[in-house]
Amino acid sequence: MALTRTAQLWALSLLASQGVTTADAAFVPGASVASFAGSKHSSTATAAGPAAAAANLVSEVRRPTFLSAESSEDEDGSESALPPIPNEWRGDILSVLSSVVDPDLNRDIVTLGFIKNLELNERTRAVSFDVELTTPACPVKDQFEIDCRALVEDLAWTGDVDVTMTAAPSNIDTDSLGLSQVGAVIAVSSCKGGVGKSTTAVNLAYSLQSLGASVGIFDVDVYGPSLPTMVTPDDDNVQFVGRQIAPLQRNGVKLMSFGYVNEGSAVMRGPMVTQLLDQFLSLVNWGSLDYLILDMPPGTGDIQLTLSQRLNITAAVIVTTPQELSFADVVRGIDMFDSVNVPCVAVVENMAYYEVDSNGANGEKAKPELDIERLKRKMEAKLRDTGVVDGDFGLQVDELAESLVEVVEKEQLRSAEEASSDDADDDASPTKERIQIFGPGHKSRLSDQYGIEHTYSVPLLDRIAANGDSGDPFVLSHPDAPQSSTYRELASSVVREVGKVKYNRDSSRPVVAFDSAKPAVVVDGRDISPATLRRACRCAYCVEELTGRQLLDPATISESVRPLKMEPCGNYALSVDWSDGHKSLYPYRQIQSLLEDMGEGEGTTTTTTKERESTMEEKVGV
Template structure:
């Protein structure tokens, strides 16, 4: 009534239109007054209790008994604080990630906002974050420590890791990988092969390890103390493939495939190896990204055919390796020609020497800095010995064995040269300042250059909040629009860094105090500032 009288004083004469306007204006003034002054009756603790009561009224979609999300244990953290300037409340909670996360996140935001408005509690913002369950987080931490321990113990004595890849299937990548590996073994190096192709493992066919491995009796065995699996052994080379675990087809989605890859790779007792060759699957997919992040790959051999269709896709693979800072050691052009067994003439298979294809040929050295390109012919004995499970380089051959020996020597020479300049392998370090809440990345390779260049290029300093805000994972950036979902103003100002570790050769992984993990490319960290 007070507000109606006040409104009437301002409006003047009481006409029908004035009455409608007066009633609306009075309601606006009343709600403004109520929201401003009734908030003072609430504290952060009392609002927290109110929010909890609201959350108890939201049922979990997967619960057969229709238990609420609090009872189901989905709410891991609830924080309510009051803005000292506006007296408004800021609500943030951590919700466990499951298949209903997006729907529950939207429902929680809408229901809490509506209930707080009904209780005249002025809320400035409501943020629903993703968080692992406390028990699962503890188990995940233990599993991570166990996994890192086993992975370090499994690969700690492996000196060099070489990826053999092709973006186009059917170009002879696996055959090349096996023959290069056994050529390295003939050069008195200790070698292992890891078959990373889960959907189409080739190693059990290309080698007869399951038949001739007397130590494992054709089956995988496990060390009960270290929990590591003993690899298959054939002609002195250690082998591991999903084909030794399951001989039928594999129907798995991406996350499960990457888990299987890591279990096989880090769960194998590789022992002392000079070279571990990884036979990558075709394309550039989850497996390539995972291995690039989990392994320190020293170099890559890229296999292709001279056909334009294959070369186009192979270029994408080379660019991917450049992106993750893995050098391409050599390009192997397989099935380039055929030598007639009757007349000895050389027949071009894909018309690579024609004037049309010459104009479209790739200058590997000028464009990608790849100096070594090897050509392999179509040679029937390669497939015949592969079908027998016996690599051709283990037999008396004078046609392709010298080529594989040249490829093996190229690998040894290039990786030895890189080892001589080992400072470039780990060209950065980081320094965390918990007081100023900043992290500094220092590029050690540039510290010997001029002072001006050192100051501008060799270090990059980031504020914790700014660095957390530029996370590009699928939870922080919309995958379709590339719009930033995570807002800088929604990040806890007291956020801290729990752990930093190297991520392959190209990035670092940062574990944050809010339970999130972010991967940052080193190029982005050194080329951008937190203001950008």
């Protein structure tokens, strides 16, 4: 596209005002956009001098007005530098966008149906489309937007690209009118009280909100409601919307608890509590929410099972402490949720350690206090013991002792000042020492045996407790604290896992079966010998938890060992009862890793579809 002399002079003037001056700053007749077609979206001056840079600048200014191939002509009748719009332009765009893969769902965003409202303005060549994610709190939404825009802009025939990030409405299957617009229900649970379950529920909810989600907290512990103490609402007056209760709010997060509508805890038998919860479920109008956090009561009884079945809970977060007794409770909690087909997606280990500064409490260096008079008396006695008498060195012994004490004081003050100066020059935070009051915890065991990868340790911290008692969520009062980062990591993990549960509910578990004719355990069409799988058990009886040392002698496992029963344990592990009386838990990722390590070698073969259909006697998974 030829540039008018006026346009080039204007551009040269603009470049000159920015300090671009060279000897060849003269006007170059006939400079055209085609000269710069090699860098379609570049706006930097080239080495050809200000005249070429001017042509480039004007081409960028005028670029949005290019016409489509059918009618694109420049002022002098020459053809446009842009190639024609292809007839199958939608296919071109979707083809490049298919290279963007959701890291959690392991499929591209085109196949997942995330691309919506794809449009092209043929006059300006502007492209616009929506990327409809599973949740507005998607941790990778910003990167998705950057990648999508860059890929479409790199198509030679496109103009401006407008990408709008949205979230698909996703409502749970429930017969409760008040929950009809809730996208996912996350249960925060523990099998024993006093482990920090409510603290986790509150801080998880506000961390999800910080990711961009709309969130509510439902405290369903009618025997001992905690939410009224832990979160002070903006307005504590209960309002009604028609015949339903409107949740209270704090900083945009919706809140409801038995304690907000009735002072104190409920004193009633189990059946009455179940009826009360039924009323709560039908009377509270939550409106449109991405996530509803359930602060569950402790235990595995009627209330927990009723809520799991009535609410169609999407996923569960288990809260525990490092003690061995608490680990047993975690196992019971996983088993309970597994019985109602609710996957446990994360475990939070509260009170995992107590953190102190290695130089002293509260980040201050320990400064020994001197008893001056006592030190002076000891100095004087020591001097006399060594034979020093009054008059030596021209001083009395007590005066000499006092002078020595002054030297000690000055040296101590100098050392303290140097240490303080070193701290001021050091940008790093003070070295922290972690004291595990209740033991090392069970994170590795949960990962090895149950396949729960998202395990988080939260320290015993007075500020977390103080915020809970004052009604101010910790992550709101201390957003930059390391513990707040831990809660945000937990929230991101929950978002990712919930997305997997919703999209992969029918394919997240591999197909596992025992073929007695071979005999072999068949995993997605690949065979592994039962003895090989039995020897790979990593339970506490087979592998030492702290050191990873093998306790099981592989030679003691007979080649004739067989699985008597195989069934999924949650979404991430397989439970196997063996013929030798042992019971094993294998995370699916451990089984897949075992198959990969073995390859096509001894102990593993490939089974055809027909063979699987004719010989499978027991099928596990979906």
